[in-house]
Amino acid sequence: MSPSSTPTTEAPGVAPGGSIRVRIRRFDPSVDAAPRFESYEVPRTRLMRVLDVLDHVHEALGVDLGYRWLCTSKKCGTCAVNVNGSPVLACWEEAQDGMTIEPIGNMPVVRDLVTSRDGYEATLAAVAPQLQRREEYPGFPEPLAADDFAPSVHLRDCIQCLACQSVCPVIAQKDAGFAGPAVLVALAELALDPRDGAARGATAGSVAKVFSCVSCYECERVCPAEIPIVSEAIEPLKRLATAQGHVAGARRAAAFLAVVKERGFADGARVAFQLNGLTLRALRLGLRLFRRGKADILGAWRARRAPGADSVRRTYEHGEGSP
Amino acid sequence: MTLRYAYFPGCSAKGTCRELDVSTAAVARRFGLTLTPLENPGCTGAREFRAISEELHLTANGRILALAEEMGRDLVAVCDTCLLNLVEANARLKRDAAARAMVNRALAPDGLAFRGSVAVKHFLWVLTDDLGGEGLRAKVTRPLAGLRVAPFYGCHIQRPPSVQAGVLGRGADTRPALDRLIEIVGATAVPYAGASKCCGFHVVSTEEKIALTMSGSHLANAADSGAQCVVTPCPLCHTVFDAYQPDIERNRGRSLGLPILHVSQLVGLAIGLAPEELALDRHVVDCAPLRRHMAGAAAG
Numbered sequence: 001m002s003p004s005s006t007p008t009t010e011a012p013g014v015a016p017g018g019s020i021r022v023r024i025r026r027f028d029p030s031v032d033a034a035p036r037f038e039s040y041e042v043p044r045t046r047l048m049r050v051l052d053v054l055d056h057v058h059e060a061l062g063v064d065l066g067y068r069w070l071c072t073s074k075k076c077g078t079c080a081v082n083v084n085g086s087p088v089l090a091c092w093e094e095a096q097d098g099m100t101i102e103p104i105g106n107m108p109v110v111r112d113l114v115t116s117r118d119g120y121e122a123t124l125a126a127v128a129p130q131l132q133r134r135e136e137y138p139g140f141p142e143p144l145a146a147d148d149f150a151p152s153v154h155l156r157d158c159i160q161c162l163a164c165q166s167v168c169p170v171i172a173q174k175d176a177g178f179a180g181p182a183v184l185v186a187l188a189e190l191a192l193d194p195r196d197g198a199a200r201g202a203t204a205g206s207v208a209k210v211f212s213c214v215s216c217y218e219c220e221r222v223c224p225a226e227i228p229i230v231s232e233a234i235e236p237l238k239r240l241a242t243a244q245g246h247v248a249g250a251r252r253a254a255a256f257l258a259v260v261k262e263r264g265f266a267d268g269a270r271v272a273f274q275l276n277g278l279t280l281r282a283l284r285l286g287l288r289l290f291r292r293g294k295a296d297i298l299g300a301w302r303a304r305r306a307p308g309a310d311s312v313r314r315t316y317e318h319g320e321g322s323p
Numbered sequence: 324m325t326l327r328y329a330y331f332p333g334c335s336a337k338g339t340c341r342e343l344d345v346s347t348a349a350v351a352r353r354f355g356l357t358l359t360p361l362e363n364p365g366c367t368g369a370r371e372f373r374a375i376s377e378e379l380h381l382t383a384n385g386r387i388l389a390l391a392e393e394m395g396r397d398l399v400a401v402c403d404t405c406l407l408n409l410v411e412a413n414a415r416l417k418r419d420a421a422a423r424a425m426v427n428r429a430l431a432p433d434g435l436a437f438r439g440s441v442a443v444k445h446f447l448w449v450l451t452d453d454l455g456g457e458g459l460r461a462k463v464t465r466p467l468a469g470l471r472v473a474p475f476y477g478c479h480i481q482r483p484p485s486v487q488a489g490v491l492g493r494g495a496d497t498r499p500a501l502d503r504l505i506e507i508v509g510a511t512a513v514p515y516a517g518a519s520k521c522c523g524f525h526v527v528s529t530e531e532k533i534a535l536t537m538s539g540s541h542l543a544n545a546a547d548s549g550a551q552c553v554v555t556p557c558p559l560c561h562t563v564f565d566a567y568q569p570d571i572e573r574n575r576g577r578s579l580g581l582p583i584l585h586v587s588q589l590v591g592l593a594i595g596l597a598p599e600e601l602a603l604d605r606h607v608v609d610c611a612p613l614r615r616h617m618a619g620a621a622a623g
Contacts, residue, residue: 169521169537176533212530214537215370216478216521228483231373231411238374248529249374256371257379266334266366272528289566293605294339308363311433315365315386318429320379 019043020097022053024065027103028111035109037100038063050083050101051090054113066112074224077159080104080166081113087163089224104166120162123179127203129186134197144195152192154232157225158185164219164229170212179208181219181229188233191240201240210237211249251275261316264309269295326453329391329398329441330358333405334366335558339566342602343558346587347401347446349600353462353591354454358399361390367408370525378425384412385426388443389435397442399449401587403479403557404525409443411483445480447556447586451500459507464595466509468620470613472589473513473550473581474501475541475564477557478521501554504586508593515548517541524559527567532574538563539571542579552582552613554589561585565607582610592617 019041027035040063042056051069058065070076072091079090082102107115149156164181165171171180179187187208191200204210219229227233242250255274260266269286276282289295306312336344351358364387366372373380387409391398400406416423417439427436444452450459476499499519505512520541523534542564545553555561564571565583572578583606591601592613603610 169523170533173533173536176530211374212526212533214521214523214533215525217482217484218478218521220482221484231483235373235377239376242374249526252529253371253374256369257375260366260368264363264365265337266369268334268338275528285566288569288607289339292607294341294566294607296338306363308365311363312365312386314432315382315429316379318382320376 017044020048020053020095020099022057022095022098023100024054024057024112025100025102026065026112027109028066029109030111042095048095049091050081050088050093050095050099051079053095054090054101066110066114068114075159077161080161080163080224082166087161087166087222089161089163092224104162106166106168106171107162115162115166117162120160120165120180120182123183123208124186127179127183127187127208128198129183129190131190131193131196132198133195148194151232151236152189154227155185155189155192157227158182158189159225160186161224163222163224167218167222169216169218170214176212177209178212179210181213181234184208184210184213184237185227185229185233188237191237199244201237201242201244202246204237205241205244205247205250208237210234210241211247211252213238248275257316261313262309263304264306264312267299267304269297269299325355325357326449327357327359327396328444328449329394329396330360331364331367331387331391331398331400331405331409332360333400333402333558335562336401340558340561340585342605343401343561343585343587346585346591346596346601349596350450350587350591350594353594353596354450354458356449356454359394359396361387361394364390367405369404369408380408381412381416381422382426382429384408385416385423385437386430386433386435388413388416388441389430389437391441392438393435395440397444399444399446401446401556401585402559403445403477404559406443406445407479407482413439413441413443445556447480447500447504450586450590451504456503456507459504459590462594463508465593465617465621467589467593467617468509470510470616470620471513471549471551472505472510472584473515473545473548473553474499474505474518475522475545475553475555475560476501476519477555477560478519480556481519501556501586504590505554508589510589510593513545513548513550515541515544515550517544522557522560522563524563527563531567531570534563535567535571535574538567539575542568542571542581543575543577546579546581550581551616552584552610554584554586556586558585568608580608580612582606582608582613584610584613 023037023039026038040057042053054067057063069079074092080087081090083099087104103109103113103115110116168180170176170178190196242253256271259270286297290297332344368383416437502512523537527534588601
């Protein structure tokens with residue numbers, strides 16, 4: 001965990017003495033017709049955390065507030081809540097005067113601040129998140145080198161708090177079938193484990209739908225463990241799936257590269273044609289763009305190349321590792 | 324003092340968003356900024372090169388950075404995704420000697436080398452930070468008074484979070500750069516949910532529904548908040564919002580008719596450039612309501 005997230009100085013808003021007001025979203029789906037907000041006044045204490053506020057509301061004010069916590073030290077991943085619209089760990093976030101506390105998004109509310117982890121756990125189970133060895137366990141001590149685990153070392157910081165799942169705009173679309181960042185982190189941890197022999201790329205492409213990721217980095221923005229989720233979990237899984245090449249997203253990457261190498265630039269119309277062929281939909285969009293001078297439809301078929309295309313291709317072939 | 328930059332327009336500004344390239348050049352000329360295009364830069368790889376090989380991503384972006392270094396100028400991009408790829412590769416190649424050596428072996432046949440001597444900037448930041456509020460205001464001859472503009476940043480201009488934390492508010496003024504810019508040109512920034520979210524562009528060619536649901540929700544929020552147009556620093560966001568707006572309208576069963584402006588077009592209008600110089604006619608969504616607003620403001 002980064003030392004920068006350790007509170008070392010007290011913000012003026014939480015200096016001891018006086019009190020702060022907080023709004024908490026209350027909802028019990030078994031009895032309430034709709035959620036409501038209730039305000040509470042809580043005495044300030046030194047280095048007060050969001051969890052301290054919830055404890056006070058529950059214990060001192062006698063409110064039957066539903067909230068979840070276990071370790072109180074950024075390890076168990078059970079206490080994530082939204083503070084002013086963004087997910088944080090209640091045990092690690094400084095309390096602020098006037099804050100609004102709500103359950104994290106993208107999952108059903110069990111009661112008040114407690115959300116259901118069922119959907120996440122079912123999706124995780126579907127990707128078989130256990131080590132599948134190529135060879136039998138060689139006995140103890142198993143020779144493991146730190147270097148072998150370097151690509152996945154940050155992924156092992158995941159505490160499954162689901163902050164990332166709660167902000168993912170693709171998970172928000174339930175019918176998309178996207179597994180979400182937390183599941184992909186678990187899958188990548190195995191895919192990058194030298195002991196694992198399962199076809200994780202295929203699972204990432206077809207079961208977890210890694211190519212449905214829009215690459216918006218919202219997951220990274222909110223991750224309390226500061227895991228580079230996109231560059232160290234999602235992109236490596238895409239690479240593994242691309243190497244197997246059987247899903248649309250993998251074909252998209254291959255078509256894109258082929259066009260840039262051929263022409264020296266990314267000719268969007270050409271990529272679209274290579275990827276989807278000449279569909280009615282593509283034609284409709286193409287004509288719409290053509291009418292406004294935005295697309296050179298004929299250029300997609302004409303062999304047009306940037307003047308330096310050869311030099312671009314040569315550079316890329318080095319990067320790809322081929323001669 | 325003339326501000327000089329190496330310019331990487333990217334594939335969109337040279338293809339489906341040519342109006343971005345045209346209007347950026349026109350605005351730069353008016354402010355006396357020199358933007359010199361790189362020769363044969365290739366592509367930053369969108370999100371596709373990284374899905375094939377990390378080395379390819381670093382090599383392709385290393386080539387573009389090395390070309391700017393050869394010119395001895397900071398590199399300006401006009402696309403959020405190009406910016407992100409270049410920013411990430413620049414940071415990685417500066418700190419990772421093995422990756423740098425790999426890239427320099429690939430660049431050697433073209434007489435290029437990555438040394439890590441330039442910064443990567445978005446044209447938006449050239450306007451708000453390098454020219455600054457005073458430099459911009461000095462040229463505003465036709466303030467866009469009364470125009471309600473929804474700022475849409477797109478996600479990649481704020482990423483990666485470890486590098487660009489707080490990028491929405493840079494410098495002494497901590498308000499987001501687009502909000503500041505909108506105020507400088509005399510218009511009003513409309514607050515709405517979604518301004519810093521993702522448009523979904525990177526899956527639109529394979530999973531159109533995911534992308535158009537996301538972008539449709541942002542546009543509907545902007546319209547419901549009273550916006551008369553949207554301004555974005557990213558041509559990919561522009562493409563989803565503008566080129567696909569008829570599809571978004573059909574999916575949501577409501578008409579939006581929201582013109583989508585590039586940053587350079589918004590500024591261009593305020594500094595007195597003609598709509599033709601900004602290629603406002605090259606949009607799918609008609610910009611006539613904007614022109615009528617401006618004509619009305621001038622007359623009134």
